[in-house]
Amino acid sequence: MEKPGRWWRGKSTPAKVEAYTRWCYYFIATTEIFTFGPTGFGEVSTPLATALLLIVTVHALLCMVTIPASLDWVLGRRPRPVRRLVVLSVSTLVAAVTVLALALHAPGGGVGRAGGQMYFGMIAFGLGIASLGVRRHKRLPGLVVGVAVAAALICVPVGQSGGEVLAAGLAVLISGGFLAFTSGFSVWLLRAVYALDEAKETRARLAVAEERLRFGRDLHDILGRNLAVIALKSELAVQLARRSRPEAVEQMIEAQRIAQESQREVREVVRGYRGVAVDTELAGAQGVLTAAGIDCAVSGTAAAGLLPGEARSALGWVVREAATNVLRHGDARTCVIALTVDGDRARLTVENDGVRDGAGATATTATSGTTVAGARTPGSGGSGLAGLRERLAVVDGSLSAGPVVGGRFRVVAEVPVRGAGGSPGQTGGSGRGAGSLGTASHGEASLGADGPEREQEQGPGPGLGHGLDQDRPATADGGTYMTKRAADGEEAA
Structure with missing residues (x-):
């Protein structure tokens, strides 16, 4: 069984905020039972107090069932739980009216203190939990005022005095309004935490995409012109060679020089991109x-x-x-x-x-x-x-x-x-740089000497610039196709 500490540390910050919010609402629903459930004992008969406790407990359980579905809807994980919200609202109304009806059987023939507390308590808690399903928080003030007025009007038919009716309305307005606005703030905070986390990931992805664009732009700027010149000079060298013109050698030497320069420039770009x-x-x-x-x-x-x-x-x-x-x-x-x-x-x-x-x-x-x-x-x-x-x-x-x-x-x-x-x-750079292209007298860089450096720059990790030599088939002696071709060229020379 997983330890609670590891379970908590294994969550991300948004997941921790979500778990904290969920358990706070579960605690609020449990508070309803322990706050208003036992108030009937000592005020009314034991069977009636037990019945009132059972009603409060069932209402709190309905609130607990509605909480996770509403929070999942807030986070966009499921459709709006309309059915559960309707069931909770109707159950709250029925339970509140039932409490008033049962409380009429209290000693003295009137509604006792326990019935009044349970009445506005269940309406307040039901309003607070149902507020999780409100799509627009601007409607919360109107919803709270409307429920408070309705709670006061329900007390009129049962024979409550004007002061008691006003007290019931104010109690629902204050307590229900507090819980409703708490729900609205919790929903806003939860959405903001997840939005910030998503924005951080998006910013990281944009940074990577921007760097990829920069790298691609640098390679295009370097290779685009040089490859075009190499193609042109190679074509010119072919035409001159067909005519047995000595200028063909000069054109190929120039194409070789541009190719080596391009190789050096690409290596510098990769070094600047990958080097740390x-x-x-x-x-x-x-x-x-x-x-x-x-x-x-x-x-x-x-x-x-x-x-x-x-x-x-x-x-x-x-x-x-x-x-x-x-x-x-x-x-x-x-x-x-x-x-x-x-x-x-x-x-x-x-x-x-x-x-x-x-x-x-x-x-x-x-x-x-x-x-x-x-x-x-x-x-x-x-x-x-x-x-x-x-x-x-x-x-x-x-x-x-x-x-x-x-x-x-x-x-x-x-x-x-x-x-x-x-x-x-x-x-x-010793050991792996023995095979070089060209000689030092020509002032040209050694490809073999840069081999370990390029491998170190690229490294085994993922990223752009990695695998520049992966597509070159290896020869039997461990070299690449390009180095083999260069060696054959030297032997021919």
């Missing part, structure tokens, strides 16, 4: 979390300058993903982010409270095959913590994540401060 740095992400995470009402403490920003370029980028993705998880998968109030350098290892720790149930119930490490709750395995191309594990593996780093004592969640990432054969602040 831990110091920048630390400042950004603190600003975003603070704006969301989370007390965020960041330390160790100066230590970022001691890290190699790849390590800074990998830890930057850890900060970004951890901050996103704090915002989306919990109801955190505090978050502590610390970056420390100890010897040849850098350690980044992100710890927050307000962990939802199931948001991090399974710990994971970078060297194990354990998956994180809510994250797919790296082999499946998933994102989240599984993607971070892949990013850190590129720089020989490690990642651990899981709940800790006190209902908190901790993410710890470690990377080496010095890369293999490199120095702090430099990106290691």
Whole structure:
């Protein structure tokens, strides 16, 4: 059985407000029973008091049945519960008149104090619950006044004096009006909370869409003109080659130069789109979390300058993903982010409270095959913590994540401060950059040397710019189709 604390922490903020509103109305309906039900005992005979208690209890149960259907209609989850609202209204009228009729049998032959309290009490509570089904809140004042007048007029046929009739009308006007306007405010507040939550999600989607448009626009501006020029010069080179003109070689050299320039410009666009740095992400995470009402403490920003370029980028993705998880998968109030350098290892720790149930119930490490709750395995191309594990593996780093004592969640990432054969602040690029296109004497960039950099920029996570080389068929020696073609060209040369 799920513990109440975990059940509550597992809800989003709008869901918490909704649950609080529902249980407040259930409590109001229960209050009707304990406030007006026992008043008949001691005032009238026990059988009559029991009958009055039963009537009040049935009316309160009808109110409880109407509450969830009305709130679901308010949130747009179901049609308006017209039948339940009509049943509640008619039952309230019948119960109020029945209470007056039964109270006439009280000692002394008149309506006792218990009957009067039950009368205006049931009308007030019924009016308050029925107000949940009012489509336009501007009609609430007229509805309250009309019900109060009707309640006063009903007392006239049973022989009540003018003062008693006026007292009944005022009692219904005050108590019923309070409950009705409370219902109207609760409905407005509930709708506003869900609207704000939806607006926040819409704003995030618009930001993503805007960034996609920017990225597509940059690629179009870069590739559109250059591809047109390459096509034109290639066609010209073909025509010249058919005529055995030596100018064909110059045109192809120019087309090659433009293609390499386009490749460099696209790489710069992707680098600007995908590239992250831990110091920048630390400042950004603190600003975003603070704006969301989370007390965020960041330390160790100066230590970022001691890290190699790849390590800074990998830890930057850890900060970004951890901050996103704090915002989306919990109801955190505090978050502590610390970056420390100890010897040849850098350690980044992100710890927050307000962990939802199931948001991090399974710990994971970078060297194990354990998956994180809510994250797919790296082999499946998933994102989240599984993607971070892949990013850190590129720089020989490690990642651990899981709940800790006190209902908190901790993410710890470690990377080496010095890369293999490199120095702090430099990106290691050895090993995978052996195969290059062109020579240094031509002043052209090496495609192989940029291979690890591009892979690090793209990373395993989702996003635009990812998979620029995915559609290129691999060759037997592990290279891509483009690099194979270039190598064949060099041999031919």
